[in-house]
Structures are given as structure tokens and as C-alpha cells.
Amino acid sequence: MSIADLEGRLVYLNRAGRKMLGLDGLVDLTRYNFREFHDAANAHIVLTEGIPTAIRDGAWSGETELVALDGHAIAISQVILAHKKPDGTVAFLSTIARDITERRRAEESLRLQGAALHAAADAIVITDRAGVIEWVNPAFTQLTGYTAEEALGKTPGDLVKSGQHAPAFYQELWETILAGRRWDGEMINRRKDGRLYTEEQAITPIQDASGVITHFVAIKKGMTERMQLEAQLRQAQKMDSVGQLASGIAHDFNNLLTVINGMSDLLLTRVGQDDRVQADVQEIRDAGERAAALTRQLLRSRCRYRAPPTVPCRHWPPSTPRSIRPAACI
Numbered sequence: 001m002s003i004a005d006l007e008g009r010l011v012y013l014n015r016a017g018r019k020m021l022g023l024d025g026l027v028d029l030t031r032y033n034f035r036e037f038h039d040a041a042n043a044h045i046v047l048t049e050g051i052p053t054a055i056r057d058g059a060w061s062g063e064t065e066l067v068a069l070d071g072h073a074i075a076i077s078q079v080i081l082a083h084k085k086p087d088g089t090v091a092f093l094s095t096i097a098r099d100i101t102e103r104r105r106a107e108e109s110l111r112l113q114g115a116a117l118h119a120a121a122d123a124i125v126i127t128d129r130a131g132v133i134e135w136v137n138p139a140f141t142q143l144t145g146y147t148a149e150e151a152l153g154k155t156p157g158d159l160v161k162s163g164q165h166a167p168a169f170y171q172e173l174w175e176t177i178l179a180g181r182r183w184d185g186e187m188i189n190r191r192k193d194g195r196l197y198t199e200e201q202a203i204t205p206i207q208d209a210s211g212v213i214t215h216f217v218a219i220k221k222g223m224t225e226r227m228q229l230e231a232q233l234r235q236a237q238k239m240d241s242v243g244q245l246a247s248g249i250a251h252d253f254n255n256l257l258t259v260i261n262g263m264s265d266l267l268l269t270r271v272g273q274d275d276r277v278q279a280d281v282q283e284i285r286d287a288g289e290r291a292a293a294l295t296r297q298l299l300r301s302r303c304r305y306r307a308p309p310t311v312p313c314r315h316w317p318p319s320t321p322r323s324i325r326p327a328a329c330i
Contacts, residue, residue, distance in 0.1 A: 001013075001014045001016070001017060001094065001095070001096050001097075002014070002017050002034075002094065002095045002097070003092055003093070003094045003095075004033075004034050004092065004093050004094075004095070005092055005093075006090060006092070006093070007033070008033045008034045008035055009029075009030055009032070009033055009034075010029040010030065010032045010033070010034060011029065011030070011092065012029065013029055017097070020066070020068065020074060020097075020099060021037055021066065021068050021069060021074075022068045022069040022070055023069065034046070034095075037066045037067055037068070038064070038065070038066060038067060039065070039067055039073075042064040042065050042066075045062070045064055046064065046080070049062070050062060050064075050078075050080045051080060051082075051093065053080075054080040054081060054082040054093065055082045055090055058081065058082055059079060059080065059081050059082070060079070060080045061077070061078065061079045061080075062077075062078065063075065063076065063077050063078075063100065064076060064078060066097070074099055074101055075099070075100045075101045075103075075104045076097040076098060076099060076100060077097070077098045077100050078095055078096065078097040078098070079095065079096045079097075080093060080094075080095050081093065081094045081095070081096075117137055118137050118138065119137075120137055120139060121139060122139055122219050122220060122221045123136070123137065123139040123140040123142070123143040123144070123199075123219070123220040123221075123222075124136065124137045124139065124140065124217065124218070124219055124220075125140055125151075125156065125217070125218040125220065126215055126216070126217050126218075127155070127156070127215060127216050127218070128214070128215055128216075129213055129214060129215065129216070130155075131155045131156065131157070131216070132153060132154070132155055133151045133152055133153065133154055133155065133156065134152065134215070135148075135152075136148050136151050136152075140220070143191075143197070143199065143220060143222050144159065144160050144189070144191055144192060145191045145192030145193055146159050146160075146192050150192075156189075156218070157170075159192075160189035160190055160191070161189065161190065162188050162189050162190040162196055163190075164188040164196070165187065165188065173185070173203070177203050177204075177205050177213075177216055178205075178213065180205050180207070180213060181205070182202060182203065182204045182205070183201075183202070183203045184201070184202045185200075185201060186198060186199070186200055186201070186223065187199055187201050197222055197223075198222075198223040199220045199221060199222050199223055200220070200221045200223050201218055201219070201220045201221075202218070202219045203216055203217070203218045204216065204217050204218075204219075246298050247298065249298075250295040250298040253291070253295050254292065254295040254296075257288050257291050257292045257295065258292075260284065260288045261285060261288040261289065261292065264281055264282075264284050264285035264288060265285065267281045268281050268282065268285065
């Protein structure tokens, strides 16, 4: 509590005020003007709004900030009173101020928490003990299709229950959270447009100071898209494995065909004019070429696994012409 003259010089400051501003108990207060304990913005509020209103109406109340002698700011809630003489002129001004720094911090903390919940990527639902929805964030609307206005006052069962779970499923859930424990699990629900979706959900009980459960907070993460991606990945891995197997078989089969076709070419150079034998060997050669074409098609479809065919040289007699032997034989 303080008293100042019309020039703003301090006349009185109680013990709590001296402690707040960092003034020694024996210091001469008349050395100080109230302006010294305000920054420019807050001094402007007091001079242009606070004091004129107090003189006109008798009192003004508002929230401003003081600056202590060591420079730190103090948020205050204050009332300025104008004390008048019998002739109506103002004799002096008194101020009653309360430090609200902690309250401001708590309010800012709540504001940040609210902003974080509002901006969270996961859907968040707050219900009372009976499960009636009191608050949802925008992610809930994205997940379910229901706006906050449509959800408030309803239960999640009223909105998204899909009928895909047995009653025992929900009974176990309620028994868990009413016992004060967190429930985690997966649930199939229904969007506003009727489509089913799978969500991963965690429901946590909120208790008051006496330990009584008053609310529940549910955090929901949609899993449908992730499950689809996982299924696609499994299918791709399966096809990849099949492709690698086919590629490996094609390589080995191609190596065998190289021997068959090479030996067929060698026989064709030795059978002479025997039309019957030459026709049989040519049939073998043609079949080998068709089989080789199939293996080349498989190898093209799995080109990243394609490797040069290698055939052990022991399969080729020393007399085999180099033009026929595979270049990569080992």
C-alpha cells in the first residue's frame, strides 16, 4: 500500500511495498517518484488512464507492472484511490497493489498447454467421469469428421462406435480407467461418413486433489493409413523375394541352357548331311533358344539382380570353339 502526492512523490509505503520494490526500511521515500517504478508503457497507463479515472470517479483498478530497484518486473493488480478535500480538490492518491506474477505465470502456462493441445497432431478428447465429451481438438475433427460443436455433450459411443467390438471389450476398458489405471489399445471406429477406421488410443483418468476421478483424457492416433502402408510394404517385400527367387532360378537355368545350346551348336557342325539327326539337333537348339528367351525376360524384369552368366569350364570340352564357349565361364 502506498500514498503519493499529486506530483507523484511517495509519502508512504508499507513494509510489503518496500519489500516488493527492494527499498530499505529506513530510506527517505520522498526521494522517489512513482514514475521511477514504472517503465514508459505502464507509466503512460497510470498517468493517462488510472489517475484521471480515479480523480473523476474516485477509484480506478487495473493490471500493470512495476519495476523494482534491481530492474526486475513485477506484475500487479492495483487500485488507485483519489482522496479529496471538503472543497472537492484532490489531497493525495493512495494505491493498493497485489503481486500477481505467479498468477500470470500460471495463466501463461495454461495458455501454452491449451495451445499445445489445440495444435497436437493426435486427436485429443476430454470427457467427464460419465464419458460425456467436454472438449476436443481440431485433430479429432480430421480423424472422425465430427466438429467440436457436434461432439460436445455426446459420448464417443454416440458418435463413432462401430459395432466391431464385443461388449466385453468396452467393459474391460471402463473397468480399467475407473480403477484409476491408463488403458492402451487399438479400436475400430466409424467416421461421420460411415467409413470404418482403426485407431490407437490411450485413455488416462484425471483425479482431483482428493484422488477422485473427475475426467478422462483420450489421445487417439489414426492407424488406417499406416496399416495400408504396412500392407503395401509387406506385399512389396513379398514380391521382391519372389522376384529374387525367380531371378536366381533364371540365372541358374540360363547357365544350363548355355551348355545345351552350345553343345547343340557343336553337334550341328558335326552331324554332316544326315537330315534326320540334324533336324533333331536343330529342334533341341530351337527349344533351347525359346527357353533362353524366357529366362532373358525374367532377368529383364529383375535387372537389378542380373549378373553375368557363369558356367564352370569343365562342362565344355577342350575342343569346343571359343566362339561357342561363354565368355564368363569359370
